[in-house]
Amino acid sequence: MKTAHLKKYLYILLGSVTLVIGTIGIFLPILPTTPLLLLTGFFYLRSSEKLHQWLIHHRIFGAYIYSYVTYKAVSLKTKISAISILWLSILFSMYLIDNNWLRLMLGVIAFSVTVYISSLTTLSKEKTREVKQLHTALRN
Numbered sequence: 001m002k003t004a005h006l007k008k009y010l011y012i013l014l015g016s017v018t019l020v021i022g023t024i025g026i027f028l029p030i031l032p033t034t035p036l037l038l039l040t041g042f043f044y045l046r047s048s049e050k051l052h053q054w055l056i057h058h059r060i061f062g063a064y065i066y067s068y069v070t071y072k073a074v075s076l077k078t079k080i081s082a083i084s085i086l087w088l089s090i091l092f093s094m095y096l097i098d099n100n101w102l103r104l105m106l107g108v109i110a111f112s113v114t115v116y117i118s119s120l121t122t123l124s125k126e127k128t129r130e131v132k133q134l135h136t137a138l139r140n
Contacts, residue, residue, distance in 0.1 A: 008047045015043030073121035075128045
């Protein structure tokens with residue numbers, strides 16, 4: 001019994017840490033937002049129904065996580081936004097850094113993340129609308 005409680009609280013802690021780091025990853029493209037938010041869902045699902053429901057119904061993360069978990073896909077708007085923010089941040093960082101090796105490393109990271117995001121299946125317009133409607137209905 002004691003081990004189950006420890007595991008539950010460890011999962012809540014790990015889920016909360018991955019949520020914070022994933023949220024920071026929205027603004028710092030070097031951190032992988034999608035895998036971290038999915039990991040948050042994994043930990044919350046196994047530790048707290050309340051936290052899992054909060055995450056799934058979250059106004060920002062909810063539809064994103066739902067579409068990725070359900071369809072293994074993201075909307076075209078999400079892809080364009082993610083890649084645009086990624087490259088704007090990386091190029092700004094490259095401008096600020098005076099080390100060519102770091103610039104090269106940032107470029108390789110940005111390219112790799114762009115390839116990954118581009119390789120995700122794109123949700124059709126109908127599925128995107130369906131996910132938004134379902135998410136709105138679940139939140140209300």
